[in-house]
Amino acid sequence: MKHKQDLSRRAFLLNAGLSGVALTIGYYWPALGKSVGEIIHAGDAENAATELMSWISIDNSGKVTIFNHRSEMGQGTWQSIPQIIAEELEVSMDQISIRFAAANRKYGPQPQEGSFSIRGWYQQLLRMGASAREMLIEAAAKQWGVAATECYAENAAVIHRSTGRKLSYGALVKDASQIKPPSQVKLKERKDYKVIGQPLRRNDTMAKVNGAAVFGLDKKLPGMLYAVVERSPRFRGKVKSFDDSATRSVNGVKHVFKVQRPVFGMLYEGVAVVANSIWAAMQACKLLKVEWDDDGFEHLDSEMLVARMQEDLHKPLPSAAFETALQNAAITIEAEYEMPYQSHSCMEPLNCIADVKDNSIEIWGPIQEALWIQVDLSERMHIPIENVTVNMTFLGGGFGRKAFLDYPVEAALISKEMKAPVQVMWTREDDMSMGPFRGGALYRCRGGVDAQKKIAAFQIVTAAQYMGAGTDNDAEQQTVTTNSGGIAGLASDYYQSIPHYSFGTLPTKSPIPTMWWRAPGANVDAFAAECFIDELAHLASQDPLAFRKAHLTSARYQALVNKLAAISSWESRRRNDGWGVAITECFGSMVGQVVKVSRRPDQKIKIDKVFALIDCGWYVNPDIIRAQIEGSIIMGLGAALNHATHFKEGKAVERNFNSYLMPRINEIPEIEVHIMENGEKPGGVGEPGLPAFAPALCNAIFDLTGKRVRKLPFKLEEV
Structure with missing residues (x-):
């Protein structure tokens, strides 16, 4: 082709x-x-x-x-x-x-x-x-x-x-x-x-290997200028003043001025440095001195955020029927889980080219959602929509971040000021620390099983930031959402087989901007849900996969569970091995994963193998599916074991890959991917493979060690 x-x-x-x-x-x-x-x-x-x-x-x-x-x-x-x-x-x-x-x-x-x-x-x-x-x-x-x-x-x-x-x-x-x-x-x-x-x-593949493929950073236009932006490390900080005397002394610098970018209705400020080369712009930006106005919003540490979520978790939810069902269960259990904030950290940092003229805008770049950006630019800059052209290049990863509106708007505003096409490049530090981030979350899970070893009551209360620019910690009464569509990533059959369930979410107030991240919702919720299902199986003294099969009663799920057992040789489990399973559902697809772990001679835990089975219904190319599932598992492994974004005095701590660690090739276990064959409607592939990995891994570690891992990320060598 x-x-x-x-x-x-x-x-x-x-x-x-x-x-x-x-x-x-x-x-x-x-x-x-x-x-x-x-x-x-x-x-x-x-x-x-x-x-x-x-x-x-x-x-x-x-x-x-x-x-x-x-x-x-x-x-x-x-x-x-x-x-x-x-x-x-x-x-x-x-x-x-x-x-x-x-x-x-x-x-x-x-x-x-x-x-x-x-x-x-x-x-x-x-x-x-x-x-x-x-x-x-x-x-x-x-x-x-x-x-x-x-x-x-x-x-x-x-x-x-x-x-x-x-x-x-x-x-x-x-x-x-x-x-x-x-x-x-x-x-x-x-x-x-x-x-x-x-x-x-x-x-x-060949075009990406030989360099012929055009990504956002590869695109060039005649007469194009280059810009980098010094942005407030506290997200909402305003530019009080800046000294650009040393900046302007760098050869090639054309202009230095204040610029804004929209983040969920709020305008975040920065200072743009525009030059005739990206190197000149980057070096000149290092010499820029900016004084920020950081008044009017909180400067939170990660510990403060967790404490705030922890307090919210124990606010009662109005569910008398669930409380009665829990009291009537034969055995009950309670557990809390914690998920961290995460950066998107795409391989290709954010970038965008804009060429703004009197009555037209043209955009080039790694755009994940071209239509949203076209409409937004038209409305925001009062240009007829037919005069706004958004051209897509290849994306070096997106994960939801490159569907956002902020970076094309920022590029357009800089181009308008310069009256020339401008490519705005985010440094890795910008890309990793400016957000929006995947929000962290805490979960309080309560449940019980009946005399027949089936789930009698099941509740998950979530404390987390809602997606958006963040909120201020004022005296406004929090709204508790109860039974609002269930919990993301939980297999739909559970809503039929569990007689009493209850879900609630309490919004955590923080000025940190948060947004979707690969497999939104399910990438955090499913960890708590599937780990807790495993805890209920252990409470009932049941085999974890058989326990799930008893609750996932539809023919489609029964087929998935049976095949998952077959491909993983689940019945061959040995006493000194650790086997964990998780089954999740999102974006129209069902995924089951089995993770096998063991002790190395030095007694440290290693991940031996991951078995993944996806039911995505009608599909096109099995190799693409396998690649997407493998990539999802590796991304999930990084989020479970390697990296998280922390905050200190309102600033993101991790700013590059020296502290936000990615999995290395020697850390990747063997991954075996299988696809269900059926006549169902097609489901998604790029996202559903991620949520099941972390709970399956932690369930395997419990099977091997008897220790429950309820907080991510964690270090295998410390278990």
Whole structure:
């Protein structure tokens, strides 16, 4: 598969779809909010002054070009989306090239979050490929004067069954482009797939290895300037004054001025240093002297945050029915769990290019959610939305952080001041310490089992920051949310099998900004939930996997538990080994993980192996799934054992990888990934693999040592 430079929608349509030598169709949402769209010609879209999402175009050489409206941050959309279209279009993958589409609100939802790329769009993508195929078949049938039912497509050609006559797609596109796309197409059954379900190599791997792939930091524009920003280490600090005399003495510095960036409705301040090279900007920024106004908000330490959460945990929740059920249980138990704040720490630090003119804005960068940024910039800077272009590059990791609005707005404001295109680069220290962070959380879990060794009562009370810019510790009464949709990551069957459950959340007040982080909610909640399920199994003197199976009663979960036991050889557990299991559910997928640990000769614990099983329903490429699950497990391992963000006097302590430690390759255990085969609707893959690892690991450590690990991160050598 080949990669080409970005091209505007209009230029693409004019040069390809409307030129008379290509068949170009796309998926069109007739109006925002409509759940059903239609497939139309590029020409019809142009005449109707509308826009197409995920266009495909076939030129007279037979080459297929796809414009993808989803970002690519390593999760594999540049492979899986073409693979879907290739299946129904009946072409090979080497005949397809893919490009990024710019943001457009007429596409309908465009976020790259919630593992949504495939589960949200697979039907539309299948329909596009099938529609183009049927149009080409109809064009061939008309040339031959036969019925379309006598023809079929294969390997980018249409073949007449009885005579064997063949016409390539390239020879048919001119006639096919005059045919109206069918309103209904018959899609293949999975048993007939040739491309979908195959472990095909990712098409972007070589470009990323040889340096051809364009990430945000690789993008350059003529006359572009470079900027770094000195930001308040206390998040809400205001610029009282700054001395830039030494800064301006650095050769290449163009300007130094105050700038703002929006964080959930608040404006955080900093001082921008703009120069003709990134090196000059970085060196000059080191000489800048800023006096900050840090009045009006708290300067919290991590210990103060935990103490505040701890106090909140024991505020009573109004659930008399649960209290009665707990009192009637045969045996009860209570436990508390603690999760830390975390930085996103993507491999590629935040960066963005903005070119702001009098009545237009153009953005280039590692953008995880192009549409949100387009709309926000239009409203914030009073530019018509059709004049705001957001171009996506490859992302060196996103994890939710690069879906945020702050860094493109900051770049746009700097460009507006400079009247030139500007690339704003965040240093690693900025990226790691400025937030927003994944919020820390404390959990108070109470539960009991009945005489039949089943869960009779189950409660989790959470004290944590809500996602946002943070709140002040004033006298305002806290609102306790009870039974609000359950607990993230908990398997849905538990809500059917547990007769009495109760969940509540108390918002912790802190000025520290927090936001989503890979597998939002589930990445923290599932640790408490699945560790506590394990504690209840031990309380009931039950095998931990059998105990879960007794409560996960649906056929789908029963199949998952049975296969998890089989692939991990669960019944082969030995006395001196530690085996832990966790089963979680999020973004439409179910994941079971078994972690095996043991003692080394020096008596320190080592992780021997991780068995992972995902039920994501209908899927495209098993290799991409395995890669995503492996990456999720390694990210979960780092969050469990290696790193956390702490605060001292309102400032983030960890500012680079010397203190925010990442797992090293020699620390990664063997990981074995399996995929359930069934006919269920597709679920997510990029996020569901993370939440189960930490509880499975801690449950394994209990199985080996008899010690419960209830606080993350922890050190294996200290257990």
